[in-house]
Amino acid sequence: MAQVVPGLEVFLEDPPAWARGVPLGLLCHPASVDRKLRPAAKLVAERLPGQLQVLFSPQHGFLGEKQDNMVASPDFADPRLKLPVFSLYGPRLDPPMEVLQGVRVLLVDLQDVGTRVYTYGATLARVMTAAARAGVKVAILDRPNPIGGLQVEGNILKPHWASFVGPYPLPMRHGFTLGELACYYNATQKLGCDLTVIPARNWRRAEYFDQTGLPWVLPSPNLPTLEGALVYPGQVLLEGTNLSEGRGTTRPFELFGAPFLEPWRILQELRSISPPGVILREAAFEPTFHKWAGELCWGFQLHVTDRWAFKPYYTTLVLLSVIRRLYPDQFSWRQPPYEFEYERLPIDLLTGDGAIREAIDAGHPIPELEAAWQPELEGFLRESQAFRIYH
Numbered sequence: 446m447a448q449v450v451p452g453l454e455v456f457l458e459d460p461p462a463w464a465r466g467v468p469l470g471l472l473c474h475p476a477s478v479d480r481k482l483r484p485a486a487k488l489v490a491e492r493l494p495g496q497l498q499v500l501f502s503p504q505h506g507f508l509g510e511k512q513d514n515m516v517a518s519p520d521f522a523d524p525r526l527k528l529p530v531f532s533l534y535g536p537r538l539d540p541p542m543e544v545l546q547g548v549r550v551l552l553v554d555l556q557d558v559g560t561r562v563y564t565y566g567a568t569l570a571r572v573m574t575a576a577a578r579a580g581v582k583v584a585i586l587d588r589p590n591p592i593g594g595l596q597v598e599g600n601i602l603k604p605h606w607a608s609f610v611g612p613y614p615l616p617m618r619h620g621f622t623l624g625e626l627a628c629y630y631n632a633t634q635k636l637g638c639d640l641t642v643i644p645a646r647n648w649r650r651a652e653y654f655d656q657t658g659l660p661w662v663l664p665s666p667n668l669p670t671l672e673g674a675l676v677y678p679g680q681v682l683l684e685g686t687n688l689s690e691g692r693g694t695t696r697p698f699e700l701f702g703a704p705f706l707e708p709w710r711i712l713q714e715l716r717s718i719s720p721p722g723v724i725l726r727e728a729a730f731e732p733t734f735h736k737w738a739g740e741l742c743w744g745f746q747l748h749v750t751d752r753w754a755f756k757p758y759y760t761t762l763v764l765l766s767v768i769r770r771l772y773p774d775q776f777s778w779r780q781p782p783y784e785f786e787y788e789r790l791p792i793d794l795l796t797g798d799g800a801i802r803e804a805i806d807a808g809h810p811i812p813e814l815e816a817a818w819q820p821e822l823e824g825f826l827r828e829s830q831a832f833r834i835y836h
Contacts, residue, residue, distance in 0.1 A: 448658035450646035452586035452624070453554050454479050457492045463582060463641075467549035469493065470540075470581075472501040472533070472572060475509040476556035476662040477586075485554045485586070490526055497528065498548055501572070503555060504534040504564045505665045512666045513692070513735065514684070514784055534564070538609070538785070539571050545579045554586040556664040557623040559593070560678045561602065562610040562795055563665075564784070569623065570612050570630050573638040582639040587624035587834070589657050591674050594620050594650030594835060598678065599758040600818035601825060602797030609784045611797050616822055617758045618678040620650075620829065629832045644834050653752065667697040676723075676747045679761030685792030686765070687777045689742050693732030700730050702744020704737060705775040706768065711745075714767045718812070722755030724748045762801070763811045770808060778802065 456464070457479075469489065477485035490497045505511045506518035507530045517535025522528070531537075531544060545551070551572065555565045569585075576583045599617030607613065613634050621629060624642035631638050654661060654671050663669045668677065673696065680698040683690035691700035702708075708727040715725070725745040732738050749755050768776050783791035793799040804814055 447647040448480070449589060449648045449652075451479065451588050451659065452643040452645050453477065453485050453488070455646055456552075456584075456586050456643045457488055460493060461641075464493065464550055464584070467496065468498045468547060469496045470499045470501060470545070470548040470551040471497060472503065472551065472553045472555065472568075474503055474505065474507065474555060474664070476664045477554040478660070478662055480659060482660055482662070486523070486526060486528075489552065497526070499544055500526075500528050500530040501540055501551075502530055502532050502534070503568045506532065506534075509663070509666060515782065533568050533572070538568070539575050542575065542579060545575055545581055548581060550582045550584055551576055552584050552586060553623075553627075554588075555623055556588050556662070557590070557626070558664060558668065558674045558677060559590040559618060559620065560681065561615045561617050561619055561797070562681055563677075564609055565623065566626050566630075567609050567612045569627055570634070570636070573627065573631060573636050573640065577637040577639070582641065583627070585624040585627050585640070585642045587622050587642055587645050589645055589648045589652065589654060589659070590620065590622045591654035591671060592618070592678070593653050593752070594622065594833075596620060596753070597822065597826060597829075598756055599822070600796065600798055600801065600814075601821045606789070606793055606797050606799065608786050608789070608794040610794050616825055617797070621832070622834070625832050625834055628834075629829065632832070633828075642834060648835055650833070650835050667692055670696070670699075672696075672749065673698045675749050675752065675755070676757050676760075679757035679759070680747070682761050682765065682792065682795050685779050685783070685790065685795045687736065687779060688768070689732055689736040689744070691730070691732075692735035693738055694730050696746065700728060700744065700746050702728070702730065702742035703775075704740050704742055705772055706743045707771075708743055708745060710771060711764070711767055714771065715763070718763055720756065720760035720763050722749060722751035722753070723760055724750055759811065759815055762805070762814065766805050766808075766811050769805055
């Protein structure tokens with residue numbers, strides 16, 4: 446099977462006419478590399494000398510150094526390329542119009558993880574909206590969806606619950622690459638962006654990242670492994686609770702727990718509703734930072750045994766349902782603020798529908814919730830076919 450070539454390299458092999466001789470901007474992060482792990486900013490600057498004028502960064506910063514949510518990245522000057530870097534996460538979520546108007550084309554090279562709440566999609570949507578107003582072309586240098594492009598899961602976000610962890614209606618696991626998501630948003634939300642996608646060569650939708658031959662570079666500080674990305678579409682919901690999602694450990698999102706959990710009791714409850722494709726291994730850990738820092742947490746590590754059977758969103762909802770029922774006085778939903786939202790509950794923003802939390806609080810079975818959202822998910826699947834670049 447031919448090795449996958451990221452859109453970055455496809456672009457650099459033969460830059461299109463619209464990219465030649467014009468001022469360029471680049472939105473990127475540490476995972477924006479070629480197959481030899483060379484950074485995109487350096488490669489673009491060398492391939493198109495004098496054209497790259499400005500750099501932009503998403504959440505976690507241009508250098509990828511910011512660990513947590515709502516930790517702003519400062520603007521600064523890249524010391525090697527001598528270019529300004531403007532952060533698009535923090536007090537400013539949109540590119541400054543006067544800066545954007547200084548380029549003709551904005552290149553975007555970000556490694557997404559196929560999950561609605563991962564904020565790179567929201568940043569891209571805001572960039573596209575601003576670019577449309579400024580008359581600037583946006584070109585996505587596309588990369589594979591690391592958790593595959595065939596499986597989709599979850600309820601569709603309700604517009605009332607739109608936020609920076611979900612600007613538009615979309616299921617939690619959407620199956621798109623970032624380039625496909627950009628096309629979907631541009632059309633369904635009528636953003637009016639002059640958009641081009643440079644596809645990754647040789648990628649097939651059924652492939653997970655470890656089948657591409659590409660090197661894994663953590664797309665954000667708390668997704669150091671592909672295994673973490675596999676469980677992320679579900680385990681990210683723990684950010685909306687007082688349970689540790691494993692931040693402050695070496696396996697965030699795979700590990701989760703709290704001092705008050707009793708793993709053996711939870712396993713007993715799961716016997717009648719065992720989530721498919723995953724083994725919950727009892728584990729204890731002590732986070733070095735974040736929730737329950739320095740305290741012994743009891744919980745689990747998720748080991749995915751069958752990627753095609755595993756349903757990350759369903760799995761975590763089942764776990765939350767059981768834990769909510771077993772520990773009504775100790776478990777709690779996290780309170781705002783969360784991702785620049787100061788009033789609505791984080792869990793409602795994450796699920797995209799406050800009715801999900803209400804159903805868990807009321808003890809409704811998760812299989813019934815899953816069955817209820819299937820018709821809208823099937824509608825999304827039909828609609829999404831028109832935006833699929835890869836087969």
